[in-house]
Amino acid sequence: MPTAGILVIGNEILSGKVVDSNSPYLCKQLRALGVDVEQITTIPDVIETIASEVREMSRRFDYVITSGGVGPTHDDVTMDGIAAAFERPIESNPVIETRLRECSKGELNESQLKMAKVPAGAAFIDSDHLWIPLVVVENVYIFPGIPELLQKKFEGVRDRFSGVPYVLRRIYVNQFEHEIADALNDLLEEFPKLMLGSYPKIREENFKVLLTLESRDADYAQRALDSLLGRLLPSAVHKAE
């Protein structure tokens, strides 16, 4: 199954001024497409840091998705970082430059021209809904940091990312984790390929633990669900779905 790493670039996240909503969005979307997100990392707008993280993630995952640092200002250095990761020069791309000219009334200034600069040999994914095409360097897909724009861009290219999606089943249990831990361990011995999550909740009225059972095989998930329901006290199961 394809794997992905998400690289969030931006001082504003690390300093606590902005909450990153892009990685939760991407995790949900990629999950639904059957792509396994294996790491999310947030780093500052520093060229060397971006370069080393991109190089490492590109080696380890099938897809790398970056978010942020592609605007016209001094702190937008993502393109430089990705160029450095693959030892490529930065060059102005004529396709993007033309798009920018079409949208601008007058001449482009220095900061607008900056937005046409991409690593040499970059690929582009275009779609009717996009103002500027998505820039791709090797297996690195470069998205803007503004959530509305990132989502619009992802919608335009989502068919590029695909795998077999997971089936998710849930059991809401009205016992403490330590009381059901043995049942969970036994379940995993019977269903070793199951992805089993156990999430204690406080301040919930009707249950104490949410159990999630996931598999790419719907039948396997159903059999595991049935097996676990058989292992729990019927009175302890608030709901199964």
Add this chain to the structure above:
Amino acid sequence: MPTAGILVIGNEILSGKVVDSNSPYLCKQLRALGVDVEQITTIPDVIETIASEVREMSRRFDYVITSGGVGPTHDDVTMDGIAAAFERPIESNPVIETRLRECSKGELNESQLKMAKVPAGAAFIDSDHLWIPLVVVENVYIFPGIPELLQKKFEGVRDRFSGVPYVLRRIYVNQFEHEIADALNDLLEEFPKLMLGSYPKIREENFKVLLTLESRDADYAQRALDSLLGRLLPSAVHKAE
């Protein structure tokens, strides 16, 4: 100034089922304390992955804060990962075991005893408000994943983390980024130590870009703010604070 890395451990974040609220909380808190968060990484509940990330972060940052993976179930392997990072054995700690026994009515079962197991040679930070003391291994501070518990624990030990806090000033500008990019670059030449952020907003009625000016020196931040206000068109400044 002290630096920190945050390591979020949990499959539920990567699969998009749960949105991580711990790292935004920690970033805000540490910022207010004057500690620079330089990286946030989210990884799955896998011992080897935890071990290698902890080793790397421990080497690079003054403080490492982990969140998640410390409960009683099969997928709680953070202690094992941290023990492996520093090549220490895991052992049952008598202090924590006693606390657990005090809170439990009967005998402790296997999964409850698991919560007393920590890397050998761990340190503990205790406070009146904590049920179980915070476990610290070298410079790694181990927090639970449940946000209410993490926050309670952090509140109990926050005076351990300290530096000189930043002063944050803001200007709300009613022009596009590319129209003010030159002014920002000139400002940074005059104030090279300023942390300057530029955040375009769409769907805001009264401004198009939020500029943030930060420094640990309040006077430096004020002088930079005044200088930037002098560089912008007065009619383009919606608000400065």
